[in-house]
Amino acid sequence: MTPDAIPRDRLTLWVNGREVSVIADPHDRLSHILRDRLGLTGLKEGCCEGECGACTVLVDDHPVASCLMLGFQAEGVRITTIEGLTQGGGLSGLQQAFLTYGAVQCGFCTPGMVMAAEGHLRANPDGDRAAIRHALAGNICRCTGFALIVDAVESEAERRQADLSNAMEAGA
Amino acid sequence: MGQVGKRLALIDGVEKVTGQMRFAADDAVAGLAHAALLFSPHPHARVLSLDAGKVLAMAGVIGVWWHQTTPQNGYNSAIWLAGQQLLADERMFPAVVRHVGDRVAVVLADTEATARAAIELLEVTYDVLPAILSPEGAQAHTGPTVDADRQPTYLNPVAEVALDHGDVAAAFARASHVSQTHVTTPRSHHCAIETHVCRAWPEANDRIAIHSPCQSVFAVQAVVAQALGIAADRLHVTKSPIGGSFGGKAEPILDPICAFLAMQTGRVVQLQLSRHETFTATRTRSATEGRMRIALAADGRILGRDVVVTVDIGAYCTGGAYLPGSMLQRMVRLYDVPAERYRGRAVYTNTLPTGAFRGYGSPQIHALGEIALDLAARDAGFDPVALRLRNIVGPGAIDPWQGLNLGNARGADCLRRGAKAFGWETRAKLAPGTGRFRRGVGMAAATHINGCFPGDDESTTATLGLQADGGIVLNCALHDLGCGSDTTLAQIAAEVLGLGLQNIRVTPADTDTCTYDLGTRASRMTYIVGEAVRKAALALDQAIRDAAALALNAAAQDLTLLQGCVQSARTRISLADLAAWLVARKTALPSATQTHRATANPGSFAAHFAEVEVDTLTGRVQVTDYLAAHDIGRAINPMLVEGQIHGGIQIGLGYALYEDVAVDPGTGRLRGDSFARYTLANAPEMPPIRTLLVEEAEPTGPFGAKAVGEIATVAVAPALVNAVNAALGTRLTDLPLLPERIILALQN
Numbered sequence A: 001m002t003p004d005a006i007p008r009d010r011l012t013l014w015v016n017g018r019e020v021s022v023i024a025d026p027h028d029r030l031s032h033i034l035r036d037r038l039g040l041t042g043l044k045e046g047c048c049e050g051e052c053g054a055c056t057v058l059v060d061d062h063p064v065a066s067c068l069m070l071g072f073q074a075e076g077v078r079i080t081t082i083e084g085l086t087q088g089g090g091l092s093g094l095q096q097a098f099l100t101y102g103a104v105q106c107g108f109c110t111p112g113m114v115m116a117a118e119g120h121l122r123a124n125p126d127g128d129r130a131a132i133r134h135a136l137a138g139n140i141c142r143c144t145g146f147a148l149i150v151d152a153v154e155s156e157a158e159r160r161q162a163d164l165s166n167a168m169e170a171g172a
Numbered sequence B: 001m002g003q004v005g006k007r008l009a010l011i012d013g014v015e016k017v018t019g020q021m022r023f024a025a026d027d028a029v030a031g032l033a034h035a036a037l038l039f040s041p042h043p044h045a046r047v048l049s050l051d052a053g054k055v056l057a058m059a060g061v062i063g064v065w066w067h068q069t070t071p072q073n074g075y076n077s078a079i080w081l082a083g084q085q086l087l088a089d090e091r092m093f094p095a096v097v098r099h100v101g102d103r104v105a106v107v108l109a110d111t112e113a114t115a116r117a118a119i120e121l122l123e124v125t126y127d128v129l130p131a132i133l134s135p136e137g138a139q140a141h142t143g144p145t146v147d148a149d150r151q152p153t154y155l156n157p158v159a160e161v162a163l164d165h166g167d168v169a170a171a172f173a174r175a176s177h178v179s180q181t182h183v184t185t186p187r188s189h190h191c192a193i194e195t196h197v198c199r200a201w202p203e204a205n206d207r208i209a210i211h212s213p214c215q216s217v218f219a220v221q222a223v224v225a226q227a228l229g230i231a232a233d234r235l236h237v238t239k240s241p242i243g244g245s246f247g248g249k250a251e252p253i254l255d256p257i258c259a260f261l262a263m264q265t266g267r268v269v270q271l272q273l274s275r276h277e278t279f280t281a282t283r284t285r286s287a288t289e290g291r292m293r294i295a296l297a298a299d300g301r302i303l304g305r306d307v308v309v310t311v312d313i314g315a316y317c318t319g320g321a322y323l324p325g326s327m328l329q330r331m332v333r334l335y336d337v338p339a340e341r342y343r344g345r346a347v348y349t350n351t352l353p354t355g356a357f358r359g360y361g362s363p364q365i366h367a368l369g370e371i372a373l374d375l376a377a378r379d380a381g382f383d384p385v386a387l388r389l390r391n392i393v394g395p396g397a398i399d400p401w402q403g404l405n406l407g408n409a410r411g412a413d414c415l416r417r418g419a420k421a422f423g424w425e426t427r428a429k430l431a432p433g434t435g436r437f438r439r440g441v442g443m444a445a446a447t448h449i450n451g452c453f454p455g456d457d458e459s460t461t462a463t464l465g466l467q468a469d470g471g472i473v474l475n476c477a478l479h480d481l482g483c484g485s486d487t488t489l490a491q492i493a494a495e496v497l498g499l500g501l502q503n504i505r506v507t508p509a510d511t512d513t514c515t516y517d518l519g520t521r522a523s524r525m526t527y528i529v530g531e532a533v534r535k536a537a538l539a540l541d542q543a544i545r546d547a548a549a550l551a552l553n554a555a556a557q558d559l560t561l562l563q564g565c566v567q568s569a570r571t572r573i574s575l576a577d578l579a580a581w582l583v584a585r586k587t588a589l590p591s592a593t594q595t596h597r598a599t600a601n602p603g604s605f606a607a608h609f610a611e612v613e614v615d616t617l618t619g620r621v622q623v624t625d626y627l628a629a630h631d632i633g634r635a636i637n638p639m640l641v642e643g644q645i646h647g648g649i650q651i652g653l654g655y656a657l658y659e660d661v662a663v664d665p666g667t668g669r670l671r672g673d674s675f676a677r678y679t680l681a682n683a684p685e686m687p688p689i690r691t692l693l694v695e696e697a698e699p700t701g702p703f704g705a706k707a708v709g710e711i712a713t714v715a716v717a718p719a720l721v722n723a724v725n726a727a728l729g730t731r732l733t734d735l736p737l738l739p740e741r742i743i744l745a746l747q748n
């Protein structure tokens, strides 16, 4: 069957806090829809086989390789891409930490790496270094050697912890 | 002020962490056409016929091309300037394919899905020819590499380099200890996370624009012009941001095809490889086998070495002809050895072509030299660090091959300070243990070059100018590969100009607007281009003070640039106001162009120290501690320098332990052809790393700086192999140290 012969259908997604609707093939990968149809090209693809993590997005706060998910499987969930992380135009704390710690070189793995780290921190706020290393095991970076990325994520966990305890003190 | 030595974030970092960086395939373009390639399943075959009937009937297909409908000009994808003499043995689509993954045909279609579906429907007949898949087979396939008509014959060796220095026979006759070691190194793949990609489209005046993640826009221009047989000035090449290269994107592989299709169809054409195709149809590091004999005196002095190396460069010459020489160059710049004999040859096989990969021969020759030296040390009873200290070159040493001064060579400092910080003396004496897990420490020294002198005219032209808005623009043919060279260069300019990084804007390379430059390779950015930028910044500083002198009615020598202003003790003007003042008076804005031509090629040096734990049951190696000491001259940005070292260790660790595309000796196919089948070190595999920078200023480098990009990876594999051999008492010398190899060595 040539690609044109495949039936297409309307797909409604909830991306970065907005509802969007596209016509898609049933076999279209989520990464393809986000990048090529919705123009969210901050999302990168390095393998389309679930091996590199460059395409990582958050699905209801969990990091997912979007090249392994079909668009139609993503209906009814909250999708967050790197574009949805920038708060009010400014950098998120995690993005700032990546910059400050030299966790970025070519930047191609970075959006996926940031999303994987963000997902990990949302579920594991304590910032245990070994846990961070394992959480990033599915994301390949060929430039940085990972340690500076782990440093950045660790520092962001500390910052969030400090924010949290400050907020609790203020509330008390 | 005070920009040099600061740990500043990347100048383009915000774009990168937000995903706003526009990589080559990111811009949405109306009417973008997509190309897909058909690759040969055979290692050697004549392409007899192509039936595209089904494909041409498909909706959305624009066209199909193969060897009968494309230019058949011979070219070499590794040239970096027009007219460079390198065996031109490649064709866009050859009539005889020479490796699995060689290019057979291309389909252009409205969507990538259609192009890829169409490729599957092309019907090709081949006449399969005998193939040479091993360097041993290649050695027998000898003859001249070009015939009387200068046509490539694919006979071996493609290149041979020899050095006879001093009296080697006498050195071996005099030696107290003689050792011989045989080392093989694998074909490793760059694994840049962005796969190979290129875009091209027609421009006015019958020109073609090429937008490519490349290491030199001028190399792209030269290669495409040679392949298409057209004048170079019909090609307008711009460098796109690049998602990693490491040498893998140094050769324009897709660009000739992309430009050809744009020319044929008038469309905006994108050609992007899949991950599998990037493994199987681009380049790898060349595999080598080498034998080194070492003659040691009783006091540990290396009296002589005798070295034979064979480099398997794959199916096309590319830059492989340079490799035996590059390896020799690196070999003779590390130790002061009175007698050396070297025979290096490069041979064709019917396998994927090889090319540049972080170090260009350095990782291979250091694997041989540093593993061989370690085993010699063990046999003769020398401490590996002491033996190296006894022999390493010092400042001002002259290499015996090219006769170059190695500059402020601080390898000994790396060895001494590295060994101390690592606790070498104590740790080297610890027993490896007798249980299932054995511990060992190992180390290696390394050197690498700074630029292409004397092989090339090592010159670069940088222009810095004040813009109407008060910003400073740096124009130079710049290709930041992600290592942060744009940031480093902007820091150099900012330092001289008394500005902050935010005041400097850097423009990427463009063949229409930049002066010729060799591109980002050979560890030349900081040392060569950095010096050009420093000189241009000094000249701009003078030009700005001259202009401000008029505006402020002061003497230029009383003015200094500080924090975005030109000021004297009593008056000041911001650069923005100065620019506005000059524009209003119809006066040219200050700008300065300087050319730096290097006449030196000092060595960068390093010593790496590693601890490993080997599981004798599974053969698995875990690197448990790592220290890298680097002679960097002066770190312009220590954070970026450390980033290079960390990244270099990740690549070197894989080279030692996991990475091999592994050409199947029966079929010529690669076994490691996806991330699932080609193991890379990921975050949990990486050891804790300490870096130690020896900053003893190289007089010929900008602010004393030397290169780090390539040398970062060079010492890693031998340091790890030496650690494993120390832990197990083995003599493992075939890389990578796969678990099965370790188990086999333990059984013997």
Ligand code: FES
Pocket (backbone or CB within 6 Å): A044, A045, A046, A047, A048, A049, A050, A051, A052, A053, A054, A055, A056, A065, A066, A067, A068
């Ligand atoms: S692109 Fe999805 S994991 Fe590599």
Ligand code: FES
Pocket (backbone or CB within 6 Å): A103, A104, A105, A106, A107, A108, A109, A110, A140, A141, A142, A143, A144, B193, B243, B244, B482
């Ligand atoms: S920064 Fe280049 S791949 Fe991670």
